[in-house]
Amino acid sequence: MHIRTFRAASLQDALEEIRQQMGPDASVLHTRQVRDGWMGWLGRTYVEVTAGLRDAIDANGRPSLESDDLEENTFAPEEDASPRQSVFMHSASMLAGPLQAYREQLIDSGVAAITADRWLRATESFAAGLGETHGQPWMEHLQRSIARELRLGGPIRTQPGSKHIVALVGPTGVGKTTTIAKLAAGFRIQERRRIGLVTIDTFRIAAVQQLEAYAEIMDLPMEVVEKPAEMQPAIERLGDVDLVLIDTAGRSPSSDARIDQLVELLRMAQPDETHLVMAATSSVSTVRSVLRGFAPARPTAAILTKLDEATNTAGVLSALSSSDSLPRIPLSYLTNGQQVPDDIQVASAETLLSRLLPTTLQNQHLDAA
Known part of the structure; x- marks a missing residue:
């Protein structure tokens, strides 16, 4: 497998870079938030994404290309999905066990796959930013990730004497x-x-x-x-x-x-x-x-x-x-x-x-x- 690590300002930017450089068949292996600067201080926060791409197999079951020789133009997007959707779909199987189960429930509840994957990638990124890798309170992280997209307007406001x-x-x-x-x-x-x-x-x-x-x-x-x-x-x-x-x-x-x-x-x-x-x-x-x-x-x-x-x-x-x-x-x-x-x-x-x-x-x- 050809493995590379990408760093970008947001998860969406990192996925786009992965698609452009590794093609739509790449899978996301790991995400985390990192900060540059001296010992993490006074720096900017980035999302670091590790992606993998399996070697192509020829008719004899042998790798047809060395991992270092993989080129971007070797891969084409799937016919039924946009390039960004393809990256999400290939990376969905790499979700943590509970998140994969949540993905299935979200889709069963009517959520589009691309939306479910966006929510769950944000959930992983949120957890990574807290420096957590195991034993996640995944539902809490998922709820926080979705809450960021909700718009709440508050109640009706009235003033006495003003219709x-x-x-x-x-x-x-x-x-x-x-x-x-x-x-x-x-x-x-x-x-x-x-x-x-x-x-x-x-x-x-x-x-x-x-x-x-x-x-x-x-x-x-x-x-x-x-x-x-x-x-x-x-x-x-x-x-x-x-x-x-x-x-x-x-x-x-x-x-x-x-x-x-x-x-x-x-x-x-x-x-x-x-x-x-x-x-x-x-x-x-x-x-x-x-x-x-x-x-x-x-x-x-x-x-x-x-x-x-x-x-x-x-x-x-x-x-x-x-x-x-x-x-x-x-x-x-x-x-x-x-x-x-x-x-x-x-x-x-x-x-x-x-x-x-x-x-x-x-x-x-x-x-x-």
Whole structure:
């Protein structure tokens, strides 16, 4: 085997250099973080990666090339994978035993192989930076590595005497109306704010009745809007409130006409915040479709619902954190049940990652904030 060691500013840079100099068939054997300078002081931190490449075998079962004679142009990328993906796939078998098991579980949970490998390489690099080589708390390192990619936006902020408008949008069946009720109750009871409700979900009579019931119980003013022109007068009729919560009809992210109607209603409402509501039980492809379909509504944050029904969060987190082609919006809240106002909490990496894989969920229950 031809073995070489590469040093670069990041793991991604090192893998790219390996691909360029050794070809896509190279395997990563070891990674660690090193610091230059006098005895490691006052220097820069690098990632050092040791890679190996097996000698080619001829028809007689003998090495066809000496290891020192291997040339970069001897190797070609695999047809079904990009050069960078090939390096990841060939190096995946070199992961530590527990990490290899985690890789399989991540992929089974819907995480793309290239994303799983990126997370796990970052995990190895993180552990190497701590100077640890054996007996790793691998799950903790994996959780920390993924946490670095998460965007958390914090809760809705209100000021007494200043009307703050927040709209909730999203597909059908994700729990927007119940989430509106939880937010309204929380701000009314805990924050002692004056709350007004608006619903434009007139496609479902039951949704209007449900929100009306919550408004009556909490003694909150509520308005029903059917057309964009009715939005501003309805908000004004709510009076001197601190927070206006707007409930919208569920829409298919693939229905351009319905999304256009939503955008027009939001344009008239002029919300300070728009939260895209998605279910934690959704598949990776569904989350991507929702992010893409509701992009015209310009969501400023995302709410993840039904966390109590999700077997794991790996897939949905990969869709939220790893795409270069979709908008990356911060998570604001998590919901984990139907109880109003208890089953909602501000989004935290700890809660999301405690449910990363199915094996970490046995006999566990999420405590509401």
